[in-house]
Amino acid sequence: MSTYTPAVRPTTRSQTVLGGTITEKALKRFLEGIPGVDAVGAQARADGFASRSIKTTSKAWGLDTIISMVDLTTLEGADTPGKVKTLAQKATMPDPMDPSAPSVAAVCVYGDMVAHVRESLGSWHISQRSDGVAIAAVATAFPSGRASLPVKILDTEFAVSEGADEIDMVIDRGAFLSGSWGLVYDQIMAVKEACARPDGSYAHLKVILETGELATLDNVRKASWLAILAGAD
Incomplete structure (x- = not known):
């Protein structure tokens, strides 16, 4: 061998x-x-982020930015074409009550579900518009x-x-x-x-x-x- x-x-x-x-x-x-990481300093930095408060317009901007960077994901053995198509529709409008909310960055699925996501996204696919949704596959x-x-x-x-x-x-x-x-x-x-x-x-x-x-x-x-x-x- x-x-x-x-x-x-x-x-x-x-x-x-x-x-x-x-x-x-x-x-x-x-x-x-490569130099080692200061684990104590890294933890202190993380704790600082957790305690930081963001207010008013900055908070709204921050939330929209977070949404626009999300990979909306389903990676379950029970995934079906219908389920991933519904997820793709949600990706284009995460909050139906707020049409100003941005679309997410991508829908993430297993490879055999990619074509179903592409079909569901249609003109919302990233290839069709600058604010569109990409398809990620594990x-x-x-x-x-x-x-x-x-x-x-x-x-x-x-x-x-x-x-x-x-x-x-x-x-x-x-x-x-x-x-x-x-x-x-x-x-x-x-x-x-x-x-x-x-x-x-x-x-x-x-x-x-x-x-x-x-x-x-x-x-x-x-x-x-x-x-x-x-x-x-």
Whole structure:
């Protein structure tokens, strides 16, 4: 039985940051050299946000901004075409009592539901209007990420072919935590390539880190840099 040999491939971004040929050694040297996170300071900053009060017009603007950045999501085994179509309609008008409320950023579903969302959005799709709604699809064996790379690629290619504007992939947390950073890098690169469309454009790639499983803020920072270097959008 053969073992995996990381074949770390360069991206323009990683070459700019790391320089020259991208190797497993160079990748590890960079990630291990990233300064640690001040966990106490980060917690204090978070506590400060929680206690901050926003009033009047600033609060209204803030709420509208939050709505416009939401991915309205359903990821249940019991999802049906009817359910996701209803969700898509809600995405265009989150508050029927307030027509001034903005539409959400995207509807997020499994890949086999993408076409139904696209049909329901109609002229509200992001391709038809600047304030329209995009379609995001989870892929790569979400949420566990426990699948072979060929399966992850097929999962991604199918969602893109169905009309997904964004692919939400999950990293292999087991590989990351065991120090196989080149493997994680390669997988993100491969999924990015699978986001390609026939016209040469790409679906947007979001890399989900599942930070609750990464144990430390230092790991979160390393995983973030790894995703950025590999081509995450």
